[in-house]
Amino acid sequence: MRLLKKTGTRYLLLTLEPQRYSPGAYLLLKDRLSDRGLLLQIIDIEYADLPGLLEDYLREELESELVVEVEDHDPMGILNVLTEVRDASLLVCEARAAIAGDQLDEFVGYAPSRAQSIVQVLEHEQLATLLNPGKVHYPICIGSFWRSSVDTEFVIDAERLDGTVSVITGMKGMGKSHLAKHLVLGLLKYNVPLLVLDVNGEYTRIGYLRDGTPAPWHNRIHVLRPCENYQLSVEAIGLRSFIRLLANALQLPAQSQRVLRIAWQNLEQRGITPTLSALMQEVMRRNGVSYQVREAIYSRLEYLRSTQLFNDQAAQQDPVPDLLAKGNTVILDLHSLSPMLQRVIVEYILSKLADLLEQRALPPLFLVAEEAHLYLRDTHWEEIVTRMRHLGIFTIFVTNQPSRIPDHVYRQLDNLFLFRFVNENDLRFVARASRIDVDTVRYLLPNLPRGVCLVVGVVTRNLPVLVRVSGLEAEAQGETRRFFATPRLSAASALARAAS
Ligand SMILES: Nc1ncnc2c1ncn2[C@@H]1O[C@H](COP(=O)(O)OP(=O)(O)O)[C@@H](O)[C@H]1O
Ligand SMILES: [Mg+2]
Known part of the structure; x- marks a missing residue:
């Protein structure tokens, strides 16, 4: 040569x-x-x-x-x-x-x-040593170097994910969520507090092995379904978070926020628990409040009541911070909720966690955000990668629409996992957003098969590396509802059934 x-x-x-x-x-x-x-x-x-x-x-x-x-x-x-x-x-x-x-x-x-x-x-062994020259303290093996003649494992040191912001992107069906699940399972092993915003309900079975039996880590995974097994009381949320939720997710105007705040404080002074109905009554009762302001508040509280997210009998405390503080993985299954309700919940949970982190009442945590453009306000992106990251929320964004993630997120990005793209616009976009040269993206990405990605960033010491992501120990799918609902047996359970 x-x-x-x-x-x-x-x-x-x-x-x-x-x-x-x-x-x-x-x-x-x-x-x-x-x-x-x-x-x-x-x-x-x-x-x-x-x-x-x-x-x-x-x-x-x-x-x-x-x-x-x-x-x-x-x-x-x-x-x-x-x-x-x-x-x-x-x-x-x-x-x-x-x-x-x-x-x-x-x-x-x-x-x-x-x-x-x-x-x-x-x-590949030499490359592996270059990528991780010292001892890897918290290995997460996500697969092997692509096209290695001998299978050389590709290992990420969880320590290097600490404090970082990552994006996993690529066309639909190429294995983005599969990789995210690898990272979730890897981090979970080390008792890292982890919250998954699961818009498609596909992380709900990662507490189970592929044969359907509970995995050894089963008890550390908590699947919460808002409005079902995860309900909140207005009182537990607290005045500050409640107003913020209404302002940010439901656009309650400033004047109405003030009226609602006074109503809440009045109730408290009279020793009445601020529930949705108590607040609605209090706002209606008050003199000197214009019809528009009342209507603005009332319609939003009425909407919240209709969602069943709030239940006055719900626990006094939101269970999520406590679960996270104990090093658990919380899967917030958002898949059956309307986009508006998804926004309400994400708005609430992020501000709650940021508050607790600010008070040092929570250890730093990881957040996996699937298709975040569906429920994240524009201003939130910046907050997540700057303020919240500083407080200790380290986010892994997963999306098949890379252009929906704002530019400033890419500018502060530490790790990028790129799966196949063929569309010229997408390629141009990720080339610009990643700090690798345009040609690398254009030549390499369109030819990647499913399950292979280009990894670049802190975890690879900025060397772009092609990785074949391996199969998962856990169940990869959530509970999929099908029209033709013949349950498909796994090989193991089919054998067990045949033997019995
Ligand atoms: N590395 C892999 N090994 C085995 N199966 C995979 C792998 N990557 C993806 N799959 C499977 O391919 C399908 C699509 O993957 P998924 O991660 O859901 O794609 P995406 O999130 O990019 O749309 C899923 O059924 C998943 O289990
Ligand atoms: Mg996916």
Whole structure:
């Protein structure tokens, strides 16, 4: 292999054995005279455009029509050599890091000697060691390096997810949620408090093994369904959160907020518990309040009453903070709720957690937000990645619409997990949003099969790496309702049934 050309951080290498290499793989361009080198990642493989090749092919086409038995007259094996030359290909590579000894350095600005450099394939084990040079304290294995001849595990150190914001994106059905479940199960092992905003109801079975039996971590997973097994009392929410919820999720105007606050305080002064009905009565009772203001408050409280999210008999305390504080995973199953109610709940829970974190009443926690554009207010995004992150909420956003995540989130992003995209707009968007070059995204992403993703960020020391995500120990699906509701048996339970 030969170093042919360098333009900026783009390198072209000439090889006669293109079949040995695949896009995404790493090469080490080593300076023979020093211990310096460059880590190059192959992003595309092109045919080498050799002068005279076209003429050669044309001549061959013509000759094939004359049917000449050339092989018999080729004692020197020249034809073989020619075929090899025609196979000559260019490896289009991007320099990802400089390497000195076994130290990585992000500065890739130096030009290695063309005469004195040698190119080696960086084996996956070597890459794994570069990514995690020290001891991995909290390993989460999400799969293996893609196209490794021997299966080399790809391990994320949970410590490196700590304090970060991540995005998992790609087309529908490519394995985003599957990967998110891997991270959930991995973090759960280390008693990390974790909240999942599960819009599709697909995390509800991760407390079970694939044969349907409860998993060893079953007791640490709590599936809460708002309005069913998760109801709140207005009193437990408290005045501040309640007003904030009405203001932010249901757009209660400022003047009405003031009236509602006074009504709440009046009730308390008279020793009456502020329930939805008590508040409604109190607002209606008050003189000197305009019809519009009353109506604004009344209609919203009436809406909340209709949702059954509030129940005056509900526990005095919201169970979520306590579950999280004890290192549990809480799955908030939002799938059967209207978008408006989803917003109400997310608004409430995020502000509640932020308050508790501010008071240091909760340890830092992870948040998995599936399709967050459905229920997150625009202003909330910024808050989550700046203020809430500072307080200790570390978010993993999962979406198939990367452009619905605002730009400033990408600017502060630590980790990106990119699955397949083919749509030109999506590709352009993720290229801009990720800090990797446009070509890497354009060449690599459209060719990824399901379950393979490009990981880049803090967890990979900023080296883009292709990873095949492995199967899950837990049940991957939630309870799916089907029209043709014949239950499909898992192999294990079918065997058990046949044996009984
Ligand atoms: N790495 C994988 N190994 C095995 N099955 C997978 C893998 N990735 C995805 N799947 C399966 O493919 C389907 C779609 O994956 P999912 O994660 O729901 O896609 P997405 O969230 O990107 O729409 C699911 O049934 C899931 O179990
Ligand atoms: Mg999904």
